[in-house]
Amino acid sequence: MRAITVTEAGGPEQMQWSEVETPTPAAGEVLVKTIAAGVNRADLLQRKGHYPPPPGISEIMGLEATGTVVELGAGVTGLSVGDEVVCLLAGGGYAEYFVVPQGQCIAVPQGVDVVSAAALVEVAATVMSNMDHVNLKPGETFLVHGGAGGIGTFAIQYAKALGCQVIATAGNERKLDHCRQMGADLAIDYHEDWVTAITEATASDGFPHKGVDVILDVMGAKYLEMNVDVLALDGRQVTIGLQGGRKGTLDMGKLLNKRATVTATSLRFRPLEQKAEICQRVAEVVWPMIADGRIKLAPETRIPMSEARRAHEQLDGGDNVGKIILVAP
Template sequence: MHAITVTEAGGPEQIQWSEVPTPTPASGEVLVRTVAAGVNRADVLQRMGHYPPPKGISDVLGLEASGVVVELGEGVTGLAEGDEVVCLLAGGGQAEYFVAPQGQCIAVPQGIDAVTAAGTIEVAATVVSNMDHVGLQPGEVFLVHGGAGGIGSFAIQYAKALGCTVIATAGSERKLEHCRAMGADVAIDYHEDWVAAVKEATRENRGVDVILDVMGAKYLEMNLDVLATDGRQVTIGLQGGRKGTLDMAKLLNKRATVTATSLRFRPLEQKAEICQRVAEVVWPMIADGRIKPSPETRMPIQETRRAHEQLEGGDNMGKIILTL
């Protein structure tokens, strides 16, 4: 089979469509013939040498993909050859075939096709697991940075579906309009004084209850400034750096929580639970229209270099999906 490989850490020019051995499903795994695979910032980081896959996982790129089950590993139940599935992966999805643990394979939701589903499961799993982690509740005020990206587009809609007031940041008027179209009550240009704007957008400048942060160090202190009393921040990305400072007295006085999570390195049992949570909670929201797929750019998998260039260029909105 052919797969997306990286010859050595570096730029998009290191990406190759290479011939590699077809994987064999181990116990509890299935082999899937790929229909489509999502592209995520984690793929860019892995290509650059900053985010290697977990031990024992294929170094082929791809953390989410959809396709048709063609072979069952020993002990697999609840799936059959010919089933159409979408899968959350630790790697290996950008290939003609991939293997996936059975617990991380769920049916494609009603209302979208398998290609769109391939670009939906990773963002859905990320948002749902993190909002469960910080306990986002109806009626709360929710702030998401990077509102025009795949994570942000989904998070805006999910928080609105839960009955929250949503504030999003983005970097251009086109992206701000996209955030509003996704359901954001307030969209703020992060080039401006977004801290003041967020406070002004909340009742009596009280701040926000929950922040979904992709920036890390750069926004650490500013996020704390806009957190309300008993507010919670969860960081899922480090686009603004790894090391920052935090005023612990302010954190204490606000009784605030600052936490961070990753999805890729979780145990199989946890990822299986998250996938079931997506199937039970998110898929019905997609089926009845409460959550609509964000804008997507589809391109043949052989053009993965271009996908990386587009994602790194800063103008991309929504998801990039590779098709086979």
């Protein structure tokens, strides 16, 4: 089969469309012929050498994909050859075939094209599992940074579907408009003083109280202190990305006075049982939200898988809105 390989850690120019060995499904796994794969910022980090896959997982990038089941490993039940599936992966999606544990395969959501579905499961599983983790509740105020990306686009809509007030940050007017179209009650340019803007806005009518109850953070160190500044009493921050660095300063006194929580999670390194539970919950909770229109698909850009280098250049450039999808041959 052919797959995107990386000759050495570095820029997109290190990516090659190469001949590699087709994987064989182990017990409890299935072999899937790829239809499409979603592109995520974690893939960029892996290409640069900063986010290696878990031990025993393919070095090929790709954390989500759709395809057709072509072979069953020993002990697999509930799936058949010929089934079209959406798969949450720990790696391997940028290829003509991939293997995946059966518990991380779910049906394509009703009314969604199988190519578009390739860009759904990673964001859905990430957002839903983290909102479960911090117990986001109806009526609360929710803040997401990077609201125009794949995670942000989904998170805005998911929080609105739960009955929350939503604030999003983004980098230019085009992206801010996108956040508003997705349902954000307030969209703020992160180049401006967003801490003051959020503090003043949430102190006005239309928000339940001053500050935000839950923050979904992709920035890490760069926004740590400012995030704590805008948390409400009993507020919770969950960090899922480190685009702004790994090490920051945390004022424990401020955190104590607010009875606030700062936590961080990773989906890729969870045990298989947890991933299977999350995938099943996505199918049960999120797919109906997509079917009835509460959550709309993000804008997408489709690029041939053999041109994955171009996809990484586009995502790295910072102007992308929504999701990029690699379409297999």
